[in-house]
Amino acid sequence: MRKYTPKDNVQKHSYYTDRFWVAPRVPREAVAEGSHFASVVEAIGTQAKECYIEVGQLVLQIESTENFAVLQTLKEQCGYTQCSEQSAVDYLAQDGEFELFYQLLNITEAKRVRVVCRIKEGEAIESVVPLFKSANFAEREIFDMFGIKVNNHPFLKRIIMPDDWEGHPLLKTYPMIGDEFASWYEVDKIFGKEYRDVIGPENRDQSRIDRYDTKRFSRVGYEVPFGADISEGEKENPIAYSETVLVDYTQESGKQLDERR
Amino acid sequence: MAQHQVNYASAAGLPIALTSVDKLVNWGRSNSLWPLTYGLACCAIEMMASGASRYDFDRMGTIFRASPRQADVMILAGTLSKKHSEFARRLYDQMTEPKWVISMGSCANTGGMFNTYATVQGVDRIIPVDIYLPGCAPRPETLQYAMMMLQKKIRRESANMNNNTKQNLRLV
Ligand code: SF4
Numbered sequence: 001m002r003k004y005t006p007k008d009n010v011q012k013h014s015y016y017t018d019r020f021w022v023a024p025r026v027p028r029e030a031v032a033e034g035s036h037f038a039s040v041v042e043a044i045g046t047q048a049k050e051c052y053i054e055v056g057q058l059v060l061q062i063e064s065t066e067n068f069a070v071l072q073t074l075k076e077q078c079g080y081t082q083c084s085e086q087s088a089v090d091y092l093a094q095d096g097e098f099e100l101f102y103q104l105l106n107i108t109e110a111k112r113v114r115v116v117c118r119i120k121e122g123e124a125i126e127s128v129v130p131l132f133k134s135a136n137f138a139e140r141e142i143f144d145m146f147g148i149k150v151n152n153h154p155f156l157k158r159i160i161m162p163d164d165w166e167g168h169p170l171l172k173t174y175p176m177i178g179d180e181f182a183s184w185y186e187v188d189k190i191f192g193k194e195y196r197d198v199i200g201p202e203n204r205d206q207s208r209i210d211r212y213d214t215k216r217f218s219r220v221g222y223e224v225p226f227g228a229d230i231s232e233g234e235k236e237n238p239i240a241y242s243e244t245v246l247v248d249y250t251q252e253s254g255k256q257l258d259e260r261r
Numbered sequence: 262m263a264q265h266q267v268n269y270a271s272a273a274g275l276p277i278a279l280t281s282v283d284k285l286v287n288w289g290r291s292n293s294l295w296p297l298t299y300g301l302a303c304c305a306i307e308m309m310a311s312g313a314s315r316y317d318f319d320r321m322g323t324i325f326r327a328s329p330r331q332a333d334v335m336i337l338a339g340t341l342s343k344k345h346s347e348f349a350r351r352l353y354d355q356m357t358e359p360k361w362v363i364s365m366g367s368c369a370n371t372g373g374m375f376n377t378y379a380t381v382q383g384v385d386r387i388i389p390v391d392i393y394l395p396g397c398a399p400r401p402e403t404l405q406y407a408m409m410m411l412q413k414k415i416r417r418e419s420a421n422m423n424n425n426t427k428q429n430l431r432l433v
Pocket residue numbers: 302303304305338339340365366367368369373396397398399
């Protein structure tokens with residue numbers, strides 16, 4: 001007999017799992033002999049732990065300590081003069097690591113390379129600002145959003161969040177609606193902590209309705225004065241919403257309409 | 262404004278209109294509401310449209326100012342981020358009394374769709390708001406209507422702003 005599973009509150013967690021579902025994955029192809037990317041792989045040499053082509057784009061997996069040397073080779077020998085994007089992915093829960101990636105563009109060849117490396121939590125990465133000016137802001141963003149320190153960065157400071165912010169919002173452990181610091185940030189900063197009681201917590205419920213709050217809500221169907229206390233129940237004072245004059249068409253209706261016109 | 266028919270001949274040839282100080286002051290205030298140009302997000306586009314020739318705020322005496330020192334109304338048009346909240350409050354403090362605030366759009370009213378760590382969930386957490394303007398974004402007509410409602414409100418108020426604490430709660 002099948003094991004009984006309680007059916008109450010089945011909405012709470014999904015009880016259906018597809019055993020045959022395989023998450024789609026971009027196919028990885030080998031680097032073709034004699035192509036442009038083959039020469040890139042040759043220039044990088046043994047610094048690349050793994051290299052493959054994904055959607056027409058070369059991906060190089062490297063050691064995080066060698067990021068500067070690899071990017072320098074790519075820039076000076078292979079013509080990848082543009083670093084269009086640089087960021088990190090939080091894989092802390094899965095692998096205990098961050099994945100950092102650099103998107104490079106070779107304008108003359110119209111080719112792109114992604115350089116990927118992994119670092120442990122608390123480790124720092126070497127700055128590539130001397131090679132690419134665009135890395136300046138990108139590395140500050142990585143620091144701001146993930147808390148990854150960048151060595152030898154000219155001005156490592158938060159770029160998006162305020163300077164006195166606590167926490168790194170793109171971490172998967174950071175709650176979407178913010179932690180306690182975030183939820184009181186503006187109150188603490190402008191009025192001071194003692195004003196928390198005066199102003200009260202944030203209302204995060206988008207559909208909140210408080211029928212006893214007659215300052216912000218009016219009850220449909222009842223007319224209640226602004227700010228009246230209705231905790232003991234309001235006076236029955238229903239409003240008739242229909243303003244249509246009901247005309248009895250069987251009796252003199254035509255005449256009424258004519259007169260109105 | 263209270264107006265009385267004037268018989269010029271009987272009043273020594275002088276044109277006379279009787280009124281009260283409150284009404285006179287409020288007439289002046291309500292008809293020259295200069296808002297602070299304070300666009301924060303997409304709502305600012307609608308605010309600009311209201312100021313431009315098609316909707317023409319100028320005919321109501323509403324002329325946008327670039328300085329809080331010259332402004333009477335702060336139209337908070339858009340999403341107020343937590344980082345910016347400090348500056349919004351500072352600009353509000355720099356405005357001279359009497360001053361009013363219109364919160365324009367869902368974002369300014371409640372945080373709107375940005376139920377995130379970085380958005381202030383309603384500007385009334387840091388600034389006392391007079392008029393809340395619903396919509397995402399509110400049309401320029403709605404902003405004009407809000408301006409007219411504010412004019413009505415001002416005309417109801419006492420000219421001495423200290424008497425208005427009940428209607429016009431100020432946080433600090
Ligand atoms: S209320 Fe809508 S239109 Fe206005 S700032 Fe927010 S998202 Fe933009």
